[in-house]
Every structure is written in C-alpha cells, then in structure tokens.
Amino acid sequence: MVQQQKEKNEIAVATNRKAYHDYFIEEKFEAGIMLQGTEVKSLRDGRVNLQDSYASVKGSEIFLHHCHISPYSHGNLSNHEPLRTRKLLLHRKEINKLLVKTQQQGLTIIPLRIYFSKRGLAKVEIGLAKGKKQHDRRESDKTREASREVERAMKERK
Secondary structure, rough: OOOEEOOOOOOEEEEEEHHHHHEEEEEEEEEEEEEOHHHHHHHOOOOOOOOOOEEEEHHHHHHHHEEEEEOOOOOOOOOOOOOOOOOEEOHHHHHHHHHHHHHHOOOOEEEEEEEEOOOOEEEEEEEEEEEHHHHHHHHHHHHHHHHHHHEEEEEHHO
C-alpha cells in the first residue's frame, strides 16, 4: 500500500514523477474523478499507474486517458476496465481556462498525482505542462545536483 501523509490530511495514492522530469508545470488544478464500482478499492490499495496518462478537453468536459487502475483482486465478473477513459470534474471556469490555454499556447494537461481528500473523496491534481527539450532536462538535472551539493556542504559545516 503506497500512501503518504500530506499536511492537509490528504493520502497520496500515486504520483507522476516523470511529469516533473519531462515537463515544465505552469499551473495546477484539483479535479474530482468519476469512478466505477471497484476502482475506489483498487485506488485505496495503491494499484494505479499515471506514467503515460494525459487529459484532454472534449466539448465542455475533461477526460483522463491511459490512467491504469488495476482490477480489484477480490472483485467479481463486473470488474472495471483498467485503461478506460475517465471523466474529470472541474468548474466551468476552470474548464474554459484549460481549453483556451491548450488551444492557444500549445500546453498539455498532465495528471500529477491521485490522492484522497480529508473527506475521503478521490481527487486528481492536474497541471498545465509545457514540454522540456533535451537541453532543458540536462540543465534542470545540473541545477538539482548543484543544490544537493550545497545542502551537503552546509550539513557538513554544522
């Protein structure tokens, strides 16, 4: 069971670490997710993969694609399909904002993490992302490594 405690009493189920490596995250949104039957139980077991998933705007709705939620182990014949498209729940203003930014600026909507709120509801944190080039990835790796070295040196001095 992969669960981490956050300050706001949120239980993180899955995080998309690759998103921070491959994209510049410009803005974050919190969205509800429409789940069927045993999907919630699979989420509570931490059996979800956000690796290659993305979200898209169709009409006036947002859908999450390629999010793999494994079938529940104690389920019956009516288990859910693991890679089905799931609807995300956002306010109309947020959907319109995402639609404009993805069409005009060429940004992508990427799920960053799935968690349970303090009320027990499954939520998805999505981000407006801009793709990194190879040299951008190298540069961010260098800055991260340099900050680690500085922290080590400060720790040794104390």
